[in-house]
Every structure is written in structure tokens, then in C-alpha cells.
Amino acid sequence: SQTIxxxxxxxxxxxxxxxxLECTVEGTSNPNLYWYRQAAGRGLQLLFxxxxxxxxxxxxxxxxxxxxPQDRQFILSxxxxxxxxxxxxxxxxxxxxxxxxxxxxxxxRLTVL
Amino acid sequence: QKEVExxxxxxxxxxxxxxSLNCTYxxxxxxxxxxxxxxxxxxxxxxxxxxxxxxxxxxxxxAQLNKASQYVSLLIRDSQPSDSATYxxxxxxxxxxxxxxxxxxxFVKA
Numbered sequence: 493s494q495t496i497x498x499x500x501x502x503x504x505x506x507x508x509x510x511x512x513l514e515c516t517v518e519g520t521s522n523p524n525l526y527w528y529r530q531a532a533g534r535g536l537q538l539l540f541x542x543x544x545x546x547x548x549x550x551x552x553x554x555x556x557x558x559x560x561p562q563d564r565q566f567i568l569s570x571x572x573x574x575x576x577x578x579x580x581x582x583x584x585x586x587x588x589x590x591x592x593x594x595x596x597x598x599x600x601r602l603t604v605l
Numbered sequence: 606q607k608e609v610e611x612x613x614x615x616x617x618x619x620x621x622x623x624x625s626l627n628c629t630y631x632x633x634x635x636x637x638x639x640x641x642x643x644x645x646x647x648x649x650x651x652x653x654x655x656x657x658x659x660x661x662x663x664x665x666x667x668a669q670l671n672k673a674s675q676y677v678s679l680l681i682r683d684s685q686p687s688d689s690a691t692y693x694x695x696x697x698x699x700x701x702x703x704x705x706x707x708x709x710x711x712f713v714k715a
Binding site for chain 2: 494524528529534535536538541543551583586592593594595596597598599
């Protein structure tokens with residue numbers, strides 16, 4: 493069966509510090525991978541998605557970036573965090589077909605102070 | 606802009622009742638429809654997906670899709686306090702991206 497991991501689970505960072513969140517998927521090959529952010533009491537905002545190694549589509553122009561160095565690894569980064577970057581960061585995977593359902597990891601709760 | 610709209614709630618139902626959650630979407634070309642449950646502080650969990658007009662049943666859950674009206678709903682029969690959560694409607698318009706509604710909070714009273 494497939495599993496998806498995210499770490500760290502929680503993170504408190506000062507404004508202006510860098511960020512690296514990691515997501516890995518097990519039990520499937522060539523998944524589509526997604527990064528979402530959920531602000532408190534809000535819906536899911538798609539940040540990035542990837543359909544293959546090195547292929548990144550950005551949905552929101554901001555100070556975040558994403559990379560996919562391996563088939564089942566997806567990394568979200570920032571060089572300098574802003575207060576507005578606080579939120580619940582969710583990684584998801586989907587089968588590599590159009591319209592597939594998505595499966596979410598446990599999430600990382602980021603607080604920027 | 607493609608949108609998915611849900612009533613934010615909270616929707617409050619007594620234990621054992623039927624909870625009805627509704628969702629509308631703007632893109633008439635939408636192909637796939639999903640319902641997720643999200644407990645407070647946790648990540649969303651897929652409950653059901655539906656692709657064709659009509660009803661799809663899975664245990665106590667029934668998803669209903671009406672593409673002509675651009676409307677999808679989720680019925681929860683015999684609601685339990687453990688069903689108290691936020692329910693997210695999600696719509697795929699044919700590519701690799703899925704648009705999520707902001708969710709409806711459901712509260713089941715014991």
C-alpha cells in the first residue's frame with residue numbers, strides 16, 4: 493500500500509530564516525506530487541505541483557520554491573520566511589492520470605514569528 | 606476563475622440523523638468530484654469520489670452528482686459524533702489540478 497510522509501510535523505521559525513520541508517511517498521511510482529498551504533480556518537491553496545522529476549508548476553508567485561530531485565521526493569523551500577508564510581503545509585500525491593484523487597500526508601504546521 | 610463553493614456552516618445535526626452537505630462548482634467542464642473529511646488539526650482524508658451523474662453509495666456515505674446543475678452533495682446517514690469534522694468538496698476540471706472548496710463544518714450532537 494502507499495504511504496506519504498512529511499517532516500517535520502511542527503516548526504517554529506523566525507522571520508527571515510530559510511525553510512525546507514520534505515515529503516516522500518512509498519509504494520507507488522511516477523506519482524503526481526502537490527504542495528498546499530492551509531491558513532487557519534481557510535481552504536487549501538495550491539502552491540506547486542509536479543508530474544515528474546525536475547518538473548515543477550508554480551501556482552502562486554511568492555517567496556517559496558519547490559523541487560523534485562527524485563521520483564517520490566518533493567521539497568518545499570524558502571530563502572527568507574515572511575510572517576504570512578505561517579500555516580499548515582500539506583503534501584499530496586496522486587496517480588499519474590488526469591483527474592486522479594489525491595492523498596494527503598500528515599502535514600507540517602509552520603509558525604513564523 | 607474556476608470556483609468551488611460550500612456553505613461554511615456549522616451544520617448541526619442530532620446523532621442518528623442524515624447530514625446533507627452541498628457544493629457547487631463553476632466550471633461546466635469538470636470531470637471528477639471528491640469529498641474529503643478533515644478533523645481539526647489533521648490532514649484531509651478522502652471519503653469518496655464520483656465521476657458520473659447520479660448517486661454513489663459507500664457504507665453510510667452517498668455522493669450525489671448533477672452536472673447539469675453543477676452541484677455535488679454528500680449525505681451521511683446515521684450520523685455519529687465521530688463524524689464531526691470539516692468536509693471539503695474538491696473538483697477536477699480535466700487536468701492535474703484539483704480545486705478545493707473552503708469546507709463545511711459538521712457538528713453531530715450526541
